Amino acid sequence: DDRASLHCWEGAKLNPLAFWSFEDCWIYLRNNDVPYHPLHDDGFSSIGDVHSTIRVDHDEWMGYGNERKGRFVGMKDADGKTKTECGLHGGASAGALAPKAKRAKVEEQAERPTATA
Secondary structure: OHHHHOOOEEOOEEOOOOOOOHHHHHHHHHHOOOOOOHHHOOOOOOOOOOOOOOOOOHHHOOOOOHHHOOOOOOOEOOOOOEOOOOOOOOOHHHOOOHHHHHHHHHHHHHHOOOOOO
């Protein structure tokens, strides 16, 4: 799991909760009355895309790595592994194609004729 090896610093990006468990997060939310998304109360341990996220039984939420159990259901990365990340984090299984896709979109937009006044 890519998140198991997440560092506190990723270049210029700080991950202040890198060493918190899912249970640590929920304890903090409850103890400090921090608002959270209402879909959590409806069984979604992690909020993702509507087409690839399913409800997870609350009894399973706090198991190691289960905080993302309902995410990316049925999806695979380019290398054929089960998808575990959206592409915002580094690593081969974390959407390594995302920078290529972004570059392709930028290049496509650059090729479009622009309107002149």
